[in-house]
Amino acid sequence: MSTPPPPSSPPVPPSAASALDGLRFAFGTLTVLPVRVTRWDRSAARGGMTAAPAVGLIVGGCAAGLGLLALLAGAGPLLAAVASAAVPAVLTRGLHLDGLADTADGLGSGRPAQDALRIMKQSDIGPFGVLTLLFTLLAQVAALAQLYGASWTRGATAAVVSAVAARLALTLAARAGVPAARPEGLGSAVAEAVPARRAAAVAAVCVAAAAAGGALTGPYDAVRAALAVVLAVAAAELLLRHSVRRFGGVTGDVFGAVAETSATAALIALCLGG
Template identity: 45%
Template structure:
């Protein structure tokens, strides 16, 4: 479920999706995203080795990750921004998010986040790319922690909402911070700060969406991934 949802890799779907499968998918999200992180790291390393412009290399890496994840999270970011910016009426906001098209608020948010991601990555290296991509997927366990409701009775949000015990979500964060402390080429503290920044950005957006929409949707999860990725990239350079 994690690989099939978060990447474009062709894998068979799970035989059934229950709370155990949903919990496992959200906890294993960063492991499922390792191929995406490796892809971004290889592109950045190769681009720098060839002497290509740093911003162009960053754009190629971010674009490759988006392509390899079917643009799922970027679509969620745009839809969430449109919903939050359209109306304080919860039902109308959710209806706008469901439509699938992007309005001015969604497009502007998408462009700004991509500018931040590419600008930050252009000042970093392959390790920066890996930390950013994986942190963005680590926060999914936070977004699906116990106590976080679903905004709708159906959809991806309803399947995974509240499926992860808080202790398990905290463990994912601690493991991510500890692993990033050992990242080569960075001071030991830089990686944990980047992971913490990603979590903080996702937590703020999660709080905002829960307050406005009544819970999470698949779009909100995607938005949290992209916002966390941008914050982690910024904090790691």
């Protein structure tokens, strides 16, 4: 009698496989983490941009962890803030900051759309980009230093909330109805990938999660954290709409710009109100 073949592993359900492809797309394109992207189609892009806030949770957790390690090692709030602000830049290869600088140069040029897009593709950074990077990073470090000075819990929570808010801005920028400015590049690959209702649902989940994180230091901080995410995505939305009017759509640089704008606005909002 022949030996029966060994049982094969059960197949992965299509929904689970699609979710896994989306996570790979998100972490593989939005971080330097060694995640291999196996699919580049529209479905993977949709899942990846939907899962972008989950990337923010990991990036923010790493930022908070390094800030807390700095405090435990005897560093002051300012140095802890610098450490936390550096982590997202490192984990994204500085691409979001580069996108912010390029978008500032394009918007500040005052040129027609095609000329502005050409300026944004150049490898150098102009004066608008330099000034925008300078004040953005100063604002992020100053806000984190104030929050770490208030308590380590507030500083760590702010690092996580701002990172999630930054990636939520990416989800919203990739929603249906926001076209790509160019037919090529990462912007065109993810533009209009996320259905508007799904993007709104992700936003609601992120606001609720921020409130839960803020509740670690009291109900007032829960409300402030939730409002910080709302204000952050509102600021990013203003930039997004202005960029769409100026460039005719979104680009990879615009995605980076809205992420940094959202993160900075969230940190500033968390500092307000005492």
